[in-house]
Amino acid sequence: MIAIQDLNLNRGADQLDSLSLKIDDGEIYFLLNRFGLDFLFHVLDGLRQADAGEVRFDGGTAPGRGSAGIVACIDRLAEVADFETEARLGDWIDFLCAAGGLDRASIFRTLLVCNFHESHLKRRVRDVAPDVFMQVYLAVSLADDRRNLIINDFIHRADKGFELKFNKLLLKKKAQGCAILYLGSDIFYASDIADRVGFVKNGRLLFEADATDLKEMDIKDLYLKFLN
């Protein structure tokens, strides 16, 4: 469960004013903002501090080092070149398993769902296609079965094939009882995947809707109203 209470973020384009929301176990909540919600993501993953308010996972744990065991954070993958491009994918996974204590079997289970081919493991990060690296990145990020998942605009610019694989994994996580908060700006994807959708405009959460209700609404109208 993810609970956000009166959260204030005063800096940056994605500022927030008294954001409160609660995501139950087995629920996908999609928070939409035109400019994205990078600041909120970094507050939730413990890298930055909120100006006011609080965040709690599973009723007690605040973001930071203590939450590492119960929250998985998946950030937007802007550039593969930003990553360790000299290493081979297989070596990188071995390293993360040995040094970061990740579950190797879990990584390969995720890769299996993505139809990842074993031959990619011998290739360097810089030589693999972006969607192949995204599969590995996702598998590593989901390696530990955490009860809460925060995703920041992950499938931004990804191809449809990868999006479908990702959806499959997300729904699997949801079925396992994981509370999922997805931050992004794509209303169409939100209507596809989320149980609930929240619209943030000018830092305020202006409107919330269930996904079933959303399908009956005029999405274009919502887009123009909240995300334009």
Added chain:
Amino acid sequence: MLAFLQFERRRIFGEKKNLIFFAFIALSSAYFAWSGLHEFRSFLEEKRIFLNLEKEKTSQITNYAQYGAFGFRLLYESSPLNLFFVNSSVLQDLESNIDNFEAIRIESSFKGNKLFLKRGYFKDFAGILFVFGSLLMLYLGHAALASQAYLRFMSRRMSLNRYCCLTTVARLFWLDLFFAALALGSYLLIRMAGVVFSDSELRTFLLFLLFLLLVLDFFYLLGQLTTVLLRFRKVFFLWFFVVWFVCVFLLPEMNRVSVFNSSRALESAEKVNLEKFRNLMSMERQFRELIKVNPAAPRDQIKLMQKKFAVQFINSSYLLNTGLETKYLREVEGVIFGHERQSAVFPTMFYQFLTGEASGKGYHGYLDFMDYIMKLRSRFIQFYLRKRYEEGEPPMESFVKGNENVFRSHSRLPRNYWWGVLTTVMYGMGIAYLTLWRLRRQISLA
């Protein structure tokens, strides 16, 4: 830690461009070690010819008056370890002439093939490792942390401090291992080629290697810091070159200019020679005056007067001139000690001072050479006066016993070697701390 070591080994040695650079450094340092060995062997050959020539020259001299005027030459022989530092030395190939003139002359010959022995910056084993090693380490320090996005990703899996520290330790372990293996391998190959090093030379080489590794580690950490200060921007390579140029060329050059400026406070060597010449001439004048007073003095009496003046010369003018020379040498020594202290301020400056001293042709080698010249000269003057005036020109006998006319300089370390090591370690720790501090801010504020 083992995971970091394995991963970084694959990262560093699995990358083709790194391997090309490693191979280039290994081949060029091997070439310069071989070139140093070749030069060392040439020197030994020259030395053999020099000794034969000196023996021949002395045997041709017919009396002690001639011997006093011609004297004999003294050759400066550096330690065999110099073959690793042929271009890092302060002194060139030196000679001095020991005779009964008042001035001490130290010369470097440019005759014959020595004219073509063109030397320049860093064209030796120690220089190549320093120049290309520092470039490589700057680059590998830059490549170590990849990007802010990657560090944020990793910081969700382990603490940033732990990741950065263990990555740095693992990379430095492999890189230091490469450079240590290269240096020790070259040392062993040179030994196998027949060059014998003493225990103290081995110790000097190992301590030089320790400092080389510390300097290279310093550049690695500097590469990391530069990357972090420039927030991983792609304009990095311009700055990368600027930082490298400042550390490798500019600061050591500023140090050299600074020591030159402080040496300008020294009195001109020509003035000292003139002073000594005046002392000698005043004594000569007294002798001439005495001869003028007794123009008809018999030959025996003149010889007796000469002997008396010779004793007087040893006890007054010669002592005075030696005192002047010693005082001048101590002033030069003061400038050298100041330079030594100043060099310990920055790692690259100290590296240059260290290589000069380790070559055996550094500033301390010069001081030892001067001390040796003065002792030998003092003995030669006494020998000359005794043979010429006291013993009444006995048959010619060479003053030089054995290889006394070869001065063997020792490879040594600067007196403040451990201060230099400590300063470099402190710089490294400071840079690592600053990098981590900036990185933490960037990761959390980005």
